[in-house]
Amino acid sequence: MSVERLVVIGGDAGGLSAAAQARRLRPADDLDIVVLEQGPEASYSACGIPYWVGGLVSDRDQLIARTPSQFAAQDIDVRTGTRAKKIDLAGGRVTTGTGETLGYDHLLVATGGKPVRPPVPGLDADGVHGVHRLADGADIRAAITAGAKRAVVLGGGYIGLEMAEVLQLRGLEVTVVLADPLPMGQLDADMGGRVCAAMCEMGIDVQTEQPVREIEVGPDGAARAVRTDTASYDADLVVLGLGMGPETTLARAAGLQLGTTGAIDVAPTQRSRSHPEVFAAGDCAQTFHRITGEAIHVALGTHANKQGRVAGSVIGGRPARFAGVLGTAMTKVGDLEVARTGLCTTQAEQGGYDFRTELIESSTRAGYYPGAAPIAVKLITERGSGLLLGAQVVGGPGSGKRIDVLATAIWAGMTAEQLAGSDLSYAPPFSPTYDPVIVAARVASRIEQR
Amino acid sequence: MSVERLVVIGGDAGGLSAAAQARRLRPADDLDIVVLEQGPEASYSACGIPYWVGGLVSDRDQLIARTPSQFAAQDIDVRTGTRAKKIDLAGGRVTTGTGETLGYDHLLVATGGKPVRPPVPGLDADGVHGVHRLADGADIRAAITAGAKRAVVLGGGYIGLEMAEVLQLRGLEVTVVLADPLPMGQLDADMGGRVCAAMCEMGIDVQTEQPVREIEVGPDGAARAVRTDTASYDADLVVLGLGMGPETTLARAAGLQLGTTGAIDVAPTQRSRSHPEVFAAGDCAQTFHRITGEAIHVALGTHANKQGRVAGSVIGGRPARFAGVLGTAMTKVGDLEVARTGLCTTQAEQGGYDFRTELIESSTRAGYYPGAAPIAVKLITERGSGLLLGAQVVGGPGSGKRIDVLATAIWAGMTAEQLAGSDLSYAPPFSPTYDPVIVAARVASRIEQR
Numbered sequence: 001m002s003v004e005r006l007v008v009i010g011g012d013a014g015g016l017s018a019a020a021q022a023r024r025l026r027p028a029d030d031l032d033i034v035v036l037e038q039g040p041e042a043s044y045s046a047c048g049i050p051y052w053v054g055g056l057v058s059d060r061d062q063l064i065a066r067t068p069s070q071f072a073a074q075d076i077d078v079r080t081g082t083r084a085k086k087i088d089l090a091g092g093r094v095t096t097g098t099g100e101t102l103g104y105d106h107l108l109v110a111t112g113g114k115p116v117r118p119p120v121p122g123l124d125a126d127g128v129h130g131v132h133r134l135a136d137g138a139d140i141r142a143a144i145t146a147g148a149k150r151a152v153v154l155g156g157g158y159i160g161l162e163m164a165e166v167l168q169l170r171g172l173e174v175t176v177v178l179a180d181p182l183p184m185g186q187l188d189a190d191m192g193g194r195v196c197a198a199m200c201e202m203g204i205d206v207q208t209e210q211p212v213r214e215i216e217v218g219p220d221g222a223a224r225a226v227r228t229d230t231a232s233y234d235a236d237l238v239v240l241g242l243g244m245g246p247e248t249t250l251a252r253a254a255g256l257q258l259g260t261t262g263a264i265d266v267a268p269t270q271r272s273r274s275h276p277e278v279f280a281a282g283d284c285a286q287t288f289h290r291i292t293g294e295a296i297h298v299a300l301g302t303h304a305n306k307q308g309r310v311a312g313s314v315i316g317g318r319p320a321r322f323a324g325v326l327g328t329a330m331t332k333v334g335d336l337e338v339a340r341t342g343l344c345t346t347q348a349e350q351g352g353y354d355f356r357t358e359l360i361e362s363s364t365r366a367g368y369y370p371g372a373a374p375i376a377v378k379l380i381t382e383r384g385s386g387l388l389l390g391a392q393v394v395g396g397p398g399s400g401k402r403i404d405v406l407a408t409a410i411w412a413g414m415t416a417e418q419l420a421g422s423d424l425s426y427a428p429p430f431s432p433t434y435d436p437v438i439v440a441a442r443v444a445s446r447i448e449q450r
Numbered sequence: 451m452s453v454e455r456l457v458v459i460g461g462d463a464g465g466l467s468a469a470a471q472a473r474r475l476r477p478a479d480d481l482d483i484v485v486l487e488q489g490p491e492a493s494y495s496a497c498g499i500p501y502w503v504g505g506l507v508s509d510r511d512q513l514i515a516r517t518p519s520q521f522a523a524q525d526i527d528v529r530t531g532t533r534a535k536k537i538d539l540a541g542g543r544v545t546t547g548t549g550e551t552l553g554y555d556h557l558l559v560a561t562g563g564k565p566v567r568p569p570v571p572g573l574d575a576d577g578v579h580g581v582h583r584l585a586d587g588a589d590i591r592a593a594i595t596a597g598a599k600r601a602v603v604l605g606g607g608y609i610g611l612e613m614a615e616v617l618q619l620r621g622l623e624v625t626v627v628l629a630d631p632l633p634m635g636q637l638d639a640d641m642g643g644r645v646c647a648a649m650c651e652m653g654i655d656v657q658t659e660q661p662v663r664e665i666e667v668g669p670d671g672a673a674r675a676v677r678t679d680t681a682s683y684d685a686d687l688v689v690l691g692l693g694m695g696p697e698t699t700l701a702r703a704a705g706l707q708l709g710t711t712g713a714i715d716v717a718p719t720q721r722s723r724s725h726p727e728v729f730a731a732g733d734c735a736q737t738f739h740r741i742t743g744e745a746i747h748v749a750l751g752t753h754a755n756k757q758g759r760v761a762g763s764v765i766g767g768r769p770a771r772f773a774g775v776l777g778t779a780m781t782k783v784g785d786l787e788v789a790r791t792g793l794c795t796t797q798a799e800q801g802g803y804d805f806r807t808e809l810i811e812s813s814t815r816a817g818y819y820p821g822a823a824p825i826a827v828k829l830i831t832e833r834g835s836g837l838l839l840g841a842q843v844v845g846g847p848g849s850g851k852r853i854d855v856l857a858t859a860i861w862a863g864m865t866a867e868q869l870a871g872s873d874l875s876y877a878p879p880f881s882p883t884y885d886p887v888i889v890a891a892r893v894a895s896r897i898e899q900r
Contacts, residue, residue, distance in 0.1 A: 412862030425780035
C-alpha cells in the first residue's frame with residue numbers, strides 16, 4: 001500500500017483540526033501528515049491574548065492547547081518555525097523557507113488571518129501592536145511593564161473592546177478611536193449605543209467618527225500619538241483592533257482563486273473552487289452566510305475548527321460539508337455582555353428583506369433575586385412569515401450566552417411564534433418566569449398577529 | 451351591547467395571565483373579568499419562597515409581582531381572600547365561601563397545585579411545612595428565627611434541593627431524606643450522582659432509598675423527627691419537597707373530567723375535554739409532552755403563564771393552542787447548576803424509543819480563563835435518525851442555561867448532527883472554542899456515523 005501525504009500549511013485551529021480528523025479516519029501507514037507552522041507555536045488561542053495581557057491568564061503556556069510532541073503521539077508531524085514559501089500547484093509540492101521541497105497528495109491551506117491595517121503613515125513604528133500572535137501579547141505586556149500609561153485602541157469590534165477592557169484593568173488610560181459612529185458595528189445603533197454608554201461609564205474614552213490619519217512617531221522611532229481629523233491622542237501604546245482579514249499571500253501567489261471577500265474561494269467541502277484538489281479552511285478561507293447564502297469572511301476559531309474538520313473528513317474519505325455561518329459572536333466589556341447572531345438591520349436591508357425589529361428590556365434573573373441585571377434583546381424577523389433573521393443581546397452577567405438559543409432557533413428556521421411557545425428553563429436565580437428570549441419572541445410574534 | 455363575564459378561580463400565574471390576555475383582546479365594556487383568590491395575595495412567586503427563606507430576598511413583598519390595585523387599573527377585579535366554594539356547571543355560576551353567587555359566560559379554573567404529601571402519621575403536626583404559599587415561607591422563617599437547628603427535607607427534586615441549600619445557608623443542619631436512590635429523579639443516575647456528590651460535599655446529609663414512615667411528634671404537638679425503616683432523623687423543622695400535585699377538589703366536585711395524571715383533562719386550547727365551555731390552566735391542568743404526545747403533569751410557572759395566555763386568547767376571540775412541554779427544568783444547589791429537558795433514559799425506555807446516550811465532560815469557559823468550571827452534558831438521541839430526544843446538564847456556574855439551546859433544538863426537531871454544525875457563540879470568558887453543547891452533539895452525531 002502506498003502512503004499518501006497530506007501537507008497542511010498553518011498549524012492553528014483550521015490546520016490542526018483537519019490533521020486530527022484526517023488521522024482519525026486514516027492511520028499513519030495510509031496517510032502521512034505534515035503541518036508547517038511558520039510561528040514558534042502551533043495550536044494557540046489568539047482569542048485568549050487579551051486576557052493574558054490583562055493578567056487574567058498568568059501563564060502564556062496556558063494559551064497553548066497542544067504541543068508538537070502531543071501531535072507527534074498521534075503521528076502528526078507538526079513543524080513549528082517552518083515557513084511555507086511557495087506552493088507549486090502543478091507539481092503538487094510545497095517549498096519551505098529553507099528550500100526543502102515537500103510533495104503532497106492532499107494540500108490544505110490554513111494560513112489564517114492578519115490584523116486589518118489602516119493605510120496611514122507611522123503604522124510600522126514601534127509601539128503599534130496587532131493582537132494576533134502570542135508575540136504580540138508578549139510585546140504589549142512588556143510595554144506595560146516598561147511603564148506605558150496611555151493606550152489608544154484603533155477600532156471598536158470584539159478585539160478592540162476586549163483590549164480596551166484589559167488595558168484599563170492593567171491601569172492604563174484607554175482611548176478607543178473609531179471611524180464608525182459607534183463601537184460594535186455588527187450591532188444596530190440602539191444596541192451599540194448601550195455598549196458605548198457602558199464603556200464611557202467604565203472610564204474608557206470613546207472617540208467616534210474619526211478615521212485615523214496618522215500614527216505620530218517620536219524621535220526614538222516609537223509611536224507617541226494617534227492623529228485624526230479632530231484631534232491627536234497621546235499614546236505610549238497603539239493597538240490594532242480593526243478586525244482580521246484573510247492571510248492569502250501564499251495562496252494568491254500560487255494561483256488559488258480568491259472570492260469577493262478577498263479570502264480563498266472554497267466550496268462547502270472546503271475544496272478550492274479553482275483547484276478542487278486543494279483545500280482551504282479557517283481565517284484564510286471565504287465562507288457563506290447561512291441565511292442569505294452570500295459569501296462572507298468571518299475570522300473565528302470555531303469556524304476554523306469546523307472547516308478544518310470538514311476538510312479532514314473529506315481527505316479522510318468521509319463526505320462532509322460546512323453548513324455556513326450566522327455570524328454569531330459574543331464578547332464582554334466590564335460586566336456588560338454583548339452578543340449577536342444572524343442579520344442585523346443593515347444586513348437585512350442590504351439583503352432586501354421585508355422585516356421588522358423589536359427590542360425588549362427585561363432582567364437576567366427573577367427581579368427579586370440578588371444580582372438580577374438589565375438585559376436588552378433585539379429581534380429581527382421577516383414580515384409575514386415571522387421567520388427569525390437576526391438577534392442581538394446586550395446586558396449584565398448571564399445575558400450573552402442567551403444568543404445561542406436564538407442562533408439555534410434561526411439555524412433551525414423557527415419563527416418568532418414557535419420560539420415564543422418553546423419550553424425554556426426557569427428558575428429564579430437564572431431567569432424571570434418568561435426568559436427574556438421568550439419575551440422578545442412573544443412581542444415579535446404578537447405584533448405579527450395584528 | 452351586552453357585557454359578558456369571565457370568572458377566574460385562582461389568582462396566580464395561570465389565572466392572571468388569562469385575565470390579562472383576555473383584557474388585551476376585549477375591553478371592559480365587552481367583558482367583565484373577576485378573579486377569585488382564596489389566599490391573601492394574588493400574583494406571587496412560589497418559586498421565590500426558598501430564596502426568601504434563605505435571606506437572599508429580604509422583603510416578602512418583592513415576591514409579589516402585582517397587586518390587586520394594579521389589576522384594577524386594567525379593569526380586572528381581583529378579589530383576594532375570596533374562596534370559590536362551588537362551581538355549578540349547568541347553571542353557569544360560581545358560589546363563594548361567603549355565599550355570593552357569580553354567574554359567568556366564561557370560566558377558567560386555575561386552582562393551582564398542592565404539595566405532595568406522603569400518607570404517613572404525623573404529617574399534620576406543627577413544624578411540617580410545604581413550600582407553596584407565602585405563609586409557608588413566613589412560617590419557616592419564623593421557625594428559624596425561633597431557633598430551629600435541624601431541618602429534614604423530604605424529597606430531592608427541585609424544591610427539595612433549593613430548600614436544603616437555603617436552610618444550610620441559614621445555619622441549619624440539613625438532612626435530605628429520599629425514597630429514590632438519588633436526588634433529582636428527573637435525571638439519569640450518572641447525572642443525579644453528580645448532584646448527590648455535590649450536596650454531600652456541601653455538608654448536606656443525603657439519605658437515599660428511605661421512604662418516610664412517620665413524622666414523630668413530641669408532647670408539644672410539634673414534629674421532632676422523621677422516621678424511615680433505617681433510622682430516625684431529628685428535626686426541628688420538616689419541609690415537604692416531594693413536588694406539587696394538581697389542586698382539583700373544586701373541579702372534581704363540579705364534575706370536570708380529570709386525566710390520567712389526576713389533573714384536569716384539557717385540550718391544547720385549554721378547554722376542558724368534558725366541558726369545553728370551561729377552561730383550565732396552570733398547575734391544576736394536565737398537559738402533553740411535546741415529543742411523546744403523552745399526558746403529563748408539570749407544575750411550573752412558565753407553563754401556567756403560557757396556558758393562561760392561551761385560555762385568555764381563546765376567550766378573547768383569537769385562536770391559540772398550547773404547544774406542549776419538554777419538561778425543561780433547572781435549579782442550583784450551591785455552585786452546582788442542574789438542568790434537564792426532553793426525555794431522560796427512563797422516559798425513553800418507557801416510550802419504546804430506540805436510542806443511545808452520550809455523556810461528555812468539558813469546561814464552562816476556555817480552560818485558561820478564570821472561573822472555568824467542569825460541565826457534563828448528556829444527550830439522548832434516537833438511533834438511526836439522530837433526532838435529539840433529551841438532554842441533561844450538570845456543572846459549575848454558567849452551565850445550566852445551556853439547556854435552553856438543547857430545548858430549542860429538540861423543540862425544532864433537530865438532529866445531533868445539525869446541532870453540531872450550528873453557529874453558537876464563542877468567547878474565552880463564556881465557552882471553550884467548541885461550546886460543550888456542540889461537543890456533546892458532535893460526539894453523538896459522530897457515533898451515529900459509524
